[in-house]
Every structure is written in structure tokens, then in C-alpha cells.
Amino acid sequence: MDSMTQAGSDLRTAGGPHHGRSRQTAGEHGRRGGFIGALSALLVRSEALRGYLLLSPALVFLLCLLVLPLAGILVLSLFTQNYVAIDTTLTFANYWKILKPGEGTYFLGVRFPFETPIFMILLAKSILMAVAATAAVIAMAYPMAYFLAFRVTHHKMLWLILITVPFWTSYLLRIFAWKIILGYNGVLNSGLLALGVIDQPLDFLLNNPTSVVIALTHAWLAFAILPIYVSLEKIDRSLIEAATDLGDNRLERFLRVTLPLSMPGVISAVLLVFIPTVGDYITPAQIGGTSGVMIGTLIQSQFGKANNWPLGAALSVFTMVSVTALACLFAWLAGGRRLRA
Amino acid sequence: MRRTGFLDFYALIFVAVLYGPVVLLPIFSFNDNIYITLPLSGFTVRWYEEMLSNESLMKALRTSIKLGLVVSVVSTTIGLCAAKALIRNSLPGRRAALGLVMLPLVVPSLALGVALLVTLRLGFGVELSLLTIGAGHVLICLPFATLVIMARMEGFDQSLEEASLDLGEGRFSTFRRITLPLTLPGIVASLLLSFTVSLDEFVMAFLLGGDDTTLPLFIWSQLRFPAKLPTVLALGSCILAFSFVMVVVANVVRRHGLPSQTSAR
Numbered sequence: 001m002d003s004m005t006q007a008g009s010d011l012r013t014a015g016g017p018h019h020g021r022s023r024q025t026a027g028e029h030g031r032r033g034g035f036i037g038a039l040s041a042l043l044v045r046s047e048a049l050r051g052y053l054l055l056s057p058a059l060v061f062l063l064c065l066l067v068l069p070l071a072g073i074l075v076l077s078l079f080t081q082n083y084v085a086i087d088t089t090l091t092f093a094n095y096w097k098i099l100k101p102g103e104g105t106y107f108l109g110v111r112f113p114f115e116t117p118i119f120m121i122l123l124a125k126s127i128l129m130a131v132a133a134t135a136a137v138i139a140m141a142y143p144m145a146y147f148l149a150f151r152v153t154h155h156k157m158l159w160l161i162l163i164t165v166p167f168w169t170s171y172l173l174r175i176f177a178w179k180i181i182l183g184y185n186g187v188l189n190s191g192l193l194a195l196g197v198i199d200q201p202l203d204f205l206l207n208n209p210t211s212v213v214i215a216l217t218h219a220w221l222a223f224a225i226l227p228i229y230v231s232l233e234k235i236d237r238s239l240i241e242a243a244t245d246l247g248d249n250r251l252e253r254f255l256r257v258t259l260p261l262s263m264p265g266v267i268s269a270v271l272l273v274f275i276p277t278v279g280d281y282i283t284p285a286q287i288g289g290t291s292g293v294m295i296g297t298l299i300q301s302q303f304g305k306a307n308n309w310p311l312g313a314a315l316s317v318f319t320m321v322s323v324t325a326l327a328c329l330f331a332w333l334a335g336g337r338r339l340r341a
Numbered sequence: 342m343r344r345t346g347f348l349d350f351y352a353l354i355f356v357a358v359l360y361g362p363v364v365l366l367p368i369f370s371f372n373d374n375i376y377i378t379l380p381l382s383g384f385t386v387r388w389y390e391e392m393l394s395n396e397s398l399m400k401a402l403r404t405s406i407k408l409g410l411v412v413s414v415v416s417t418t419i420g421l422c423a424a425k426a427l428i429r430n431s432l433p434g435r436r437a438a439l440g441l442v443m444l445p446l447v448v449p450s451l452a453l454g455v456a457l458l459v460t461l462r463l464g465f466g467v468e469l470s471l472l473t474i475g476a477g478h479v480l481i482c483l484p485f486a487t488l489v490i491m492a493r494m495e496g497f498d499q500s501l502e503e504a505s506l507d508l509g510e511g512r513f514s515t516f517r518r519i520t521l522p523l524t525l526p527g528i529v530a531s532l533l534l535s536f537t538v539s540l541d542e543f544v545m546a547f548l549l550g551g552d553d554t555t556l557p558l559f560i561w562s563q564l565r566f567p568a569k570l571p572t573v574l575a576l577g578s579c580i581l582a583f584s585f586v587m588v589v590v591a592n593v594v595r596r597h598g599l600p601s602q603t604s605a606r
Contacts, residue, residue, distance in 0.1 A: 054426035069456035147348045161592045169584040170541035173577045177362035190378035279449030
């Protein structure tokens with residue numbers, strides 16, 4: 001049996017093209033001699049081979065439409081836009097455009113010493129806005145996840161469905177809702193005017209980074225609860241009882257037992273919210289105005305109006321790499337602290 | 342009966358905050374005022390009538406339904422096969438394969454869309470059409486489809502399949518008579534969720550779309566005109582109500598007959 005699975009995995013590494021052929025003969029295993037017979041016999045007996053045959057549609061799809069495109073955008077970022085045509089000479093010119101040192105300008109009191117500082121400033125701003133939104137999401141989602149895991153005893157399923165449904169509904173419409181709330185003639189302004197609280201519409205509600213952060217926080221709130229809830233739910237209740245028995249009060253018990261044990265859930269929630277929000281396009285475009293512009297807006301414009309696909313590709317790669325690096329750094333720091341505790 | 346504490350209060354506020362902004366859409370969609378302002382000025386179904394008589398809106402609706410049906414069937418079929426393979430812990434390279442299937446979840450959809458755009462247009466020279474949007478949507482739906490079906494498969498006793506094989510059924514008839522009926526709730530949930538995701542998805546459609554307009558693209562094009570907003574509110578309310586029902590049904594169905602409550606997602 002062992003040698004059989006070994007043979008199966010050897011065959012699998014030999015390459016996928018055999019899969020299609022062997023499927024047709026799977027029913028006739030053993031009866032035919034030669035290569036095809038051996039193959040079909042393998043397919044019937046080898047668990048691994050059957051597994052990869054089942055996986056092959058997903059793998060082929062993902063290789064063609066995920067791995068290849070990600071590699072493709074990396075290659076394109078090394079080309080340059082030459083007016084109407086794309087120059088396919090490999091060069092780091094686009095990255096140099098992003099990072100070329102120069103006079104620079106100040107943003108939030110920090111000097112960005114680049115010739116065209118807008119790229120790095122927008123990236124830094126997007127990251128800061130995503131950090132703010134992620135922190136707000138976690139701070140609001142954690143108590144709710146705690147409530148679901150420890151307090152809800154009846155109709156737990158109903159609560160979970162209620163909390164997660166908004167995540168599946170139209171992102172565009174949820175952002176649009178904020179536009180009608182915060183707009184100059186929006187619900188909030190007209191409501192306050194009608195109540196006589198203000199006598200002129202407030203003009204600082206919409207079209208700024210704060211409104212984008214508020215909308216982002218609200219839009220991703222439902223997504224963060226589940227990973228935190230799952231990790232809280234997994235905690236062995238006797239550990240919490242033990243902490244109580246050993247004299248910890250409720251706060252100590254939470255800080256020393258519950259919180260550290262739920263960190264894996266918090267970390268995955270942070271990553272699940274932070275990574276997509278940095279590159280968000282809809283929210284800044286709808287309610288960011290000119291001051292709420294994020295890096296996603298700039299990337300999209302390179303593929304649209306600005307029509308510089310290679311630069312857009314470079315910006316996209318640069319953003320993804322920076323965000324992934326930050327996410328890994330965070331996971332490592334948070335994970336490390338958890339181990340020391 | 343335990344005492345009502347701070348957390349119960351917090352939970353109520355939380356749900357109110359979560360649903361509050363979205364509930365404004367249906368409220369104002371019945372408001373007899375072209376401006377979305379308080380106080381409310383009267384009840385009307387005018388915006389819904391306008392919505393139904395808008396030809397380009399109806400065309401976008403038909404496009405979105407066509408797209409959603411194809412996307413949900415394709416992603417569920419691929420996801421079902423993948424889930425069947427991935428629930429086996431013994432599969433060599435399982436972690437890597439699972440990671441690859443889940444990767445679209447953690448890459449921003451703008452980056453995914455841009456990468457797809459580049460490869461399809463420059464790499465393969467494909468013209469942008471409904472088909473390219475569909476490819477992008479399947480990419481986004483595949484992780485959800487696989488997760489939902491996997492959770493369902495993990496919920497039933499795998500020895501049922503082994504028993505069927507031992508009793509002389511072939512692999513295919515075991516799949517048809519044991520695996521498929523037991524996994525069916527997961528499959529239905531995956532179809533409903535994928536359809537909803539495709540119906541609501543904007544960024545991929547925006548980047549990869551040709552001349553065809555999907556519903557979110559139609560909404561996006563209307564948002565610039567204040568006079569069109571009430572119709573968008575009516576349309577948005579319908580989409581939200583539809584999505585809500587679909588997702589609730591999907592979530593109830595996928596847990597139907599499962600003993601534990603731990604497979605929540």
C-alpha cells in the first residue's frame with residue numbers, strides 16, 4: 001500500500017497532462033495492460049491522484065487567472081509606457097519614478113524626500129487610513145464577538161446570521177448609504193437643521209479622510225467578528241474557571257487568559273480587514289472627495305484616464321508588497337508577544 | 342436568568358449601528374421628495390414605478406442575472422470538486438493547495454482586477470466582455486464556494502462513504518447516492534452566495550467590463566446625477582432586500598440538519 005501511494009505521488013509530480021486521459025479509462029482498471037492500464041489502476045488505488053484530479057479544475061483556473069496574472073503584472077511593471085505603445089525593454093524605471101530621491105514635500109510633518117512624492121504620500125496615507133479603520137473595527141467587533149461567544153445561550157445561530165449578513169450585501173450600496181447620510185444636503189445635516197441644532201449645513205462631514213475611515217470601518221465591521229468569535233469559542237472554559245479559582249478578578253482573568261488565547265482570531269481579523277482596505281477603490285471615489293484620495297484611486301487612474309498601464313502595474317505591485325510586508329510584520333509581532341505571555 | 346449587563350446593551354447598539362445606515366435606503370425610497378433630506382415629506386411609490394420603466398436599468402438587471410447564474414454554477418462546480426479533494430487530510434500538499442484556493446480572499450479586489458485586466462488584454466489579447474467579468478467573479482466566489490461546501494462535508498460522517506464503498510457501490514454511484522445528497526445544502530448555499538456576490542460586485546465589473554452594464558455599474562453611473570438618486574434608492578432597496586433573503590436562506594440551508602454549531606462562518 002505504501003509503495004502504491006508512493007508511486008501515485010511520483011506520478012503526480014510527473015505532470016498533470018495524464019490526468020485527462022486516465023479519467024476515461026478509470027473504470028477499466030486492471031483489465032488493460034500497458035501504460036494506460038497501469039495509469040487507471042493507479043488512479044483507482046491512489047488517493048492522492050484522485051484528489052488532484054478533483055482539484056485540477058480549481059488549480060488550472062487559479063493558475064491561469066490568479067498566478068499567471070500576478071506574474072503578468074510583475075512583468076508589466078518592468079515595461080514602460082511610450083506614448084501610445086508599451087516599450088517591452090525590462091527596466092526598473094517605474095519603480096525609480098516612485099522612489100527617486102528629490103526635494104520632496106512634508107506630509108503630516110514628515111518629509112517625503114522624493115522627486116515625485118505623491119506616490120509615497122498616498123501610500124502612507126492609505127496605510128494610515130486603513131490602520132485607523134482596522135483599529136476601530138477590532139475595537140468595536142471584539143466586544144460583540146465576546147458577547148456572542150460567552151453571553152448568548154439561545155438562538156446563537158440567529159445572532160451569527162444577523163451579524164454576518166451585511167458583509168454579503170452590496171458593498172457599493174453600503175458606502176452609498178454613508179454618502180446620503182454625510183452629504184451636504186444629506187440626512188444628518190437636514191436632520192440637524194430641522195431640529196434646530198445647527199442653522200447652516202456642516203460642510204466637513206463628507207469628502208475627507210475621516211468620512212472614508214468611518215465608512216470603511218462600518219463596511220468591514222461584519223467581516224471581523226467571525227474570526228474573533230471562532231477563537232473565543234475555542235477557548236477551554238476550564239482555563240477561565242481556573243483563573244477565577246486562583247484569585248484573578250474579571251479584568252485580570254480577561255487580560256491574562258481570554259485575550260491572549262483569542263489573539264489568533266484578532267490577528268486574522270486584522271489581516272482580513274487591513275489588506276483589502278488599503279487598496280480600496282469604491283470608498284475614496286464615492287465619499288473621499290479630493291482630500292480623501294487613496295492609492296487605489298491612483299492605481300485605477302493609471303489604467304483609465306492617465307493610461308500608463310506599466311506605472312499602474314508598478315504601483316499595484318509596490319502597494320501589494322508593502323502591505324504584505326506590514327501584515328507579516330504585524331502577525332510576527334503580535335504572535336511573538338502572545339508566545340512570551 | 343442572568344442579569345442584563347453592559348454587553349447586552351452594547352450588542353443592541355452594535356446591531357443598530359450595523360443596520361442603521363443601510364435601512365435609510367428603503368426609508369427614503371418611499372419618500373416623496375427628490376432630495377434625500379429630513380424631515381420625511383410623504384409616502385410614494387413613484388421611484389419604484391420609475392425604476393420599473395427604466396429600460397437601461399432593466400437591461401442591466403437582465404445582464405446581472407445572466408452573469409450571476411453562470412458565475413454561481415461555475416464557481417460551485419469547481420468549488421465542489423476542490424472541496425471533495427481538500428477535506429482529505431492525507432492529500433499531499435493540501436495546505437499549499439488550500440492556501441492557493443483561499444488567496445483571492447486576501448488580495449484586494451482592485452489588485453486582482455488590474456492583474457486580470459493586464460493578463461487578459463495584453464497577454465491573451467481577449468476583448469473585454471461579460472465573459473471577462475465572469476472570470477473575475479468566479480475568482481472571487483471560488484474561496485467562498487469551497488469553504489461553504491467543505492464545512493458541510495466536514496459536518497457529516499465520512500464513514501458513510503466508506504460503508505457504501507465496502508458494500509460494493511462504485512465511486513461514482515457512492516458520490517451520487519451518498520456524498521451529493523449529504524452535501525446538497527452546502528451546494529445550494531454556495532449557489533445562492535455566489536449569485537449574490539456576483540450580483541453585488543463592482544470593482545471587477547468596472548475594470549473588466551466591455552459594453553455590457555451590470556447592475557452595480559448602472560448604479561455607479563447614476564450616482565453622479567442627484568436627480569437620479571431616488572431611483573437608485575428604490576433599486577438599491579430591492580437589491581438589499583433580495584441579497585438579505587438570499588444570504589439568510591443560504592445560511593439556514595447550509596446548517597440544516599447539522600448537529601453542531603461550530604461550522605459557522
